[in-house]
Amino acid sequence: xxxxxxxxxxxxxxxxxxxxxxxxxxxxxxxxxxxxxxxxxxxxxxxxxxxxxxxxxxxxxxxxxxxxxxxxxxxxxxxxxxxxxxxxxxxxxxxxxxxxxxxxxxxxxxxxxxxxxxxxxxxxxxxxxxxxxxxxxxxxxxxxxxxxxxxxxxxxxxxxxxxxxxxxxxxxxxxxxxxxxxxxxxxxxxxxxxxxxxxxxxxxxxxxxxxxxxxxx
Numbered sequence: 001x002x003x004x005x006x007x008x009x010x011x012x013x014x015x016x017x018x019x020x021x022x023x024x025x026x027x028x029x030x031x032x033x034x035x036x037x038x039x040x041x042x043x044x045x046x047x048x049x050x051x052x053x054x055x056x057x058x059x060x061x062x063x064x065x066x067x068x069x070x071x072x073x074x075x076x077x078x079x080x081x082x083x084x085x086x087x088x089x090x091x092x093x094x095x096x097x098x099x100x101x102x103x104x105x106x107x108x109x110x111x112x113x114x115x116x117x118x119x120x121x122x123x124x125x126x127x128x129x130x131x132x133x134x135x136x137x138x139x140x141x142x143x144x145x146x147x148x149x150x151x152x153x154x155x156x157x158x159x160x161x162x163x164x165x166x167x168x169x170x171x172x173x174x175x176x177x178x179x180x181x182x183x184x185x186x187x188x189x190x191x192x193x194x195x196x197x198x199x200x201x202x203x204x205x206x207x208x209x210x211x212x213x214x215x216x217x
Contacts, residue, residue, distance in 0.1 A: 021063045064133050083145075101191060105186060
């Protein structure tokens with residue numbers, strides 16, 4: 001039997017559809033983004049979309065899956081790069097935070113616009129897509145960060161009983177939500193000041209302090 005070959009250009013069309021869908025879902029949200037508009041953005045026909053995806057829900061889940069994987073891979077790389085070999089804990093955490101927030105204004109920015117749309121219309125998002133995003137996106141990065149903090153604690157630099165909770169605290173303290181103006185994402189000085197303050201607060205709660213004997217004052 002002769003093996004059936006895919007038409008030439010099919011992988012490129014699929015990539016164009018997923019990229020176009022990410023653009024539209026990030027701009028208009030899941031509910032408002034229509035397949036006609038996605039097809040126009042991707043430069044394909046509606047029929048081509050249905051050749052690759054059953055419906056909008058499946059396309060949306062694919063967009064979430066692929067975009068989340070790219071972002072999570074980047075975030076995990078940042079965790080490994082900055083927190084694998086800690087020399088100066090506070091300085092390394094600040095550099096980590098700067099790199100972490102730098103992703104928001106990178107070529108991965110459409111993903112974060114998509115997440116803002118998801119949060120705005122969460123009741124209308126397919127549950128399977130939500131679960132996929134939460135586990136392979138924020139869930140994965142938090143687990144990786146928790147493991148890195150656990151190892152730092154094992155070396156005696158942090159006092160952590162619950163690494164997952166500590167990771168959550170650090171992520172909140174260096175979050176872009178702490179900025180009074182999101183334009184500050186493009187102001188390195190303001191961004192570093194916010195991250196440094198967050199790291200300082202984190203260390204105030206988690207840095208390991210020397211023990212004193214009972215007789216010492």
